[in-house]
Amino acid sequence: MSNLENARCEACHADAPQVSDEELKELMREIPDWTPVTKDNVMMLQREFKFKNFKQALAFTNRVGDLAEEEKHHPELVTEWGKVTVTWWTHAINGLHKNDFIMAAKTDSVLDA
Numbered sequence: 001m002s003n004l005e006n007a008r009c010e011a012c013h014a015d016a017p018q019v020s021d022e023e024l025k026e027l028m029r030e031i032p033d034w035t036p037v038t039k040d041n042v043m044m045l046q047r048e049f050k051f052k053n054f055k056q057a058l059a060f061t062n063r064v065g066d067l068a069e070e071e072k073h074h075p076e077l078v079t080e081w082g083k084v085t086v087t088w089w090t091h092a093i094n095g096l097h098k099n100d101f102i103m104a105a106k107t108d109s110v111l112d113a
């Protein structure tokens with residue numbers, strides 16, 4: 001279990017720090033199944049989760065949605081038959097904050113629950 005999984009998100013403001021290249025390297029070690037992607041110049045964390053059918057994909061989507069509401073940090077969730085693509089970034093800073101890594105680790109933990 002990663003340390004990130006049990007951490008809590010802090011309220012994010014426009015002047016909150018983006019993770020540095022060094023921090024990014026460290027934090028990625030705790031969430032090895034995630035990929036940093038850049039869309040419209042904004043760095044994000046993305047992972048595809050596979051399921052047997054749409055119902056299971058939708059149930060997972062809802063559990064990640066509940067997590068997001070608990071932590072007040074919200075992902076992009078794309079739900080398809082047998083697949084959910086989860087993308088985390090911090091809107092307030094147009095980039096990656098430690099909160100995104102915390103939420104990625106918590107998303108992974110939904111699979112084990």
Ligand SMILES: C[C@H](O)[C@H](O)[C@H]1CNC2=NC(N)=NC(=O)C2=N1
Pocket residue numbers: 012072073074075088089090091092093
């Ligand atoms: C007030 C509220 O907590 C903020 O607007 C939150 C909501 N959820 C959020 N989610 C994400 N991913 N980034 C944000 O900057 C963000 N801001």
